[in-house]
Amino acid sequence: MNEQDSRADDSGDLGMDEGSARVQELLEVGTRIFAEKGYEGTSMRDIAVAAGVSKALLYHHFVSKDEIYARISFNSTRNLYDFVEARIPETGTASEKIHAFMTAAASFFAEHRSSWIAASTAFWTDPDRHRMARRVARRxxxxxxxxxxxxxxxxxxxxxxxxxxxxxxxxxxxxNWMQRWFDPSKSLTAEEIVTQYADIILNGLTRR
Amino acid sequence: MNEQDSRADDSGDLGMDEGSARVQELLEVGTRIFAEKGYEGTSMRDIAVAAGVSKALLYHHFVSKDEIYARISFNSTRNLYDFVEARIPETGTASEKIHAFMTAAASFFAEHRSSWIAASTAFWTDPDRHRMARRVARRxxxxxxxxxxxxxxxxxxxxxxxxxxxxxxxxxxxxNWMQRWFDPSKSLTAEEIVTQYADIILNGLTRR
Incomplete structure (x- = not known):
C-alpha cells in the first residue's frame, strides 16, 4: 500500500472520524461557504470567519480546504445512497420502486442542496485523483x-x-440539472417536479 | 433610457459588430480558455497569450474579459436558437418536430461544447444584470x-x-446535463444519446 492509500484509509473512509460536534459544525459551515463561493473562491480564512473560529483551530481539525471539501462531498454521496436506499420499497412494481428512488433523491437534494452541489462540483475539480476515484465509485x-x-x-x-x-x-x-434552476421559494417542491418527470418517463418505459 | 440600456444597445445586440476575422478569432480563443479555466480562473492575459497577441491589442477590441465572456455566451444562445429552428420540420407530428428539436440541439452542443458551457455558466455569474436579463430572455x-x-x-x-x-x-x-458527463471519444454520439431520451420521453407523452 503506498503512502497515498494509507493516508486515505487512515482518514476513516473520509468520514468516519467526524464524531465531534465541532468537526460536524465546521463541515456544515464549509458546505455553505463552498456552495456560495465555489471551490476556487473559498479560503480557509473564509470558513474560519464564517464559523467564528481561528484559522489555527480550523487547521487543527483539517489539513487543508481540500480535505474539508473532500469530506463534505464524500459524505454527501454516501448519505444520498443510504437515504435513497432506505426509501425503495422491497416489493411492488419497478415503476413504484423507481418513483420512490426519484422522490427520495429529490427530497435529499432539497434538504442538502449545498452539499449536493459541492459533491457534484468536486467530481470534476478534486485534485486528488485517488480520492476522486473512490467518490466516483460510490456515485x-x-x-x-x-x-x-x-x-x-x-x-x-x-x-x-x-x-x-x-x-x-x-x-x-x-x-441533477435541478441544481441549476430549482428555486425552493417557487410553488412546486422538488418532489412534485420529479413526480412530473416520473409520470412521463415511467409512461415511456411501460410496455402496452 | 438610462445609461446602461444605451450602452447595451450600442454594443449591437452584443454581437452584431463581430464582423472582423480578428475579433472572431479572439472570441474563439476566449471560448476555449473560458471552457478550460472557468470564468474566475481566466484573465485577459491568458486569452492574449493563447491567441498570440498583446494584451494591448486585446484591450483594443474588448473593454474587459467580461465583455468577451458576454459576447461568447450571448452569441451561443442566439446561434443555438437559429440552428435548432432551421431544423424543425414545418409539417409532421409533434413527436417528429420534438425529436428534430432534440437532435439539432445535441448536434449544436457537440459542435460548440465550449461556448455552450460558457453560455450555461454565464447565466448564473454575469455581474451585468441588464445583459443577463437579455440573455435569459433569449434562452x-x-x-x-x-x-x-x-x-x-x-x-x-x-x-x-x-x-x-x-x-x-x-x-x-x-x-443540458450532457455538458457534465458527455465524452465525444466514447462510442455514442450526442445525437444518439438524445435519440434514446426522445424514445423514452415521446413514448411517455403519447396518448394510447
Whole structure:
C-alpha cells in the first residue's frame, strides 16, 4: 500500500472520524461557504470567519480546504445512497420502486442542496485523483442501483426493451440539472417536479 | 433610457459588430480558455497569450474579459436558437418536430461544447444584470419554442394531458446535463444519446 492509500484509509473512509460536534459544525459551515463561493473562491480564512473560529483551530481539525471539501462531498454521496436506499420499497412494481428512488433523491437534494452541489462540483475539480476515484465509485453504485431497477422492469416484461443505462441517465439528468434552476421559494417542491418527470418517463418505459 | 440600456444597445445586440476575422478569432480563443479555466480562473492575459497577441491589442477590441465572456455566451444562445429552428420540420407530428428539436440541439452542443458551457455558466455569474436579463430572455424563447411543440401535441390529442413546462424541462435537463458527463471519444454520439431520451420521453407523452 503506498503512502497515498494509507493516508486515505487512515482518514476513516473520509468520514468516519467526524464524531465531534465541532468537526460536524465546521463541515456544515464549509458546505455553505463552498456552495456560495465555489471551490476556487473559498479560503480557509473564509470558513474560519464564517464559523467564528481561528484559522489555527480550523487547521487543527483539517489539513487543508481540500480535505474539508473532500469530506463534505464524500459524505454527501454516501448519505444520498443510504437515504435513497432506505426509501425503495422491497416489493411492488419497478415503476413504484423507481418513483420512490426519484422522490427520495429529490427530497435529499432539497434538504442538502449545498452539499449536493459541492459533491457534484468536486467530481470534476478534486485534485486528488485517488480520492476522486473512490467518490466516483460510490456515485456509480448509486447510478447502478437505478439501472438495476430499470433492468428488473425490462426483465419482468413491465417495461419495453430499453437500455437501462440510457433510461438511468435521463432520470439522473432531470434530478441533477435541478441544481441549476430549482428555486425552493417557487410553488412546486422538488418532489412534485420529479413526480412530473416520473409520470412521463415511467409512461415511456411501460410496455402496452 | 438610462445609461446602461444605451450602452447595451450600442454594443449591437452584443454581437452584431463581430464582423472582423480578428475579433472572431479572439472570441474563439476566449471560448476555449473560458471552457478550460472557468470564468474566475481566466484573465485577459491568458486569452492574449493563447491567441498570440498583446494584451494591448486585446484591450483594443474588448473593454474587459467580461465583455468577451458576454459576447461568447450571448452569441451561443442566439446561434443555438437559429440552428435548432432551421431544423424543425414545418409539417409532421409533434413527436417528429420534438425529436428534430432534440437532435439539432445535441448536434449544436457537440459542435460548440465550449461556448455552450460558457453560455450555461454565464447565466448564473454575469455581474451585468441588464445583459443577463437579455440573455435569459433569449434562452426563454428557446425553451418556449419547445413548450409550444409539446402544447401542439397535447392540443391535437397526439399527447396525453401533460404540463408542457414540465415535459420541456425534462427534455432540456437531459440535453443540458450532457455538458457534465458527455465524452465525444466514447462510442455514442450526442445525437444518439438524445435519440434514446426522445424514445423514452415521446413514448411517455403519447396518448394510447
Amino acid at each position: 456509480r453504485l448509486f447510478e447502478q442501483r437505478l439501472r438495476d431497477l430499470i433492468r428488473e422492469g425490462v426483465e419482468s416484461g413491465e417495461f419495453r426493451e430499453v437500455d437501462p443505462a440510457a433510461a438511468g441517465r435521463l432520470i439522473l439528468s432531470g434530478i | 426563454r424563447l428557446f425553451e418556449q419554442r419547445l413548450r409550444d411543440l409539446i402544447r401542439e401535441g397535447v392540443e391535437s390529442g397526439e399527447f396525453r394531458e401533460v404540463d408542457p413546462a414540465a415535459a420541456g424541462r425534462l427534455i432540456l435537463s437531459g440535453i
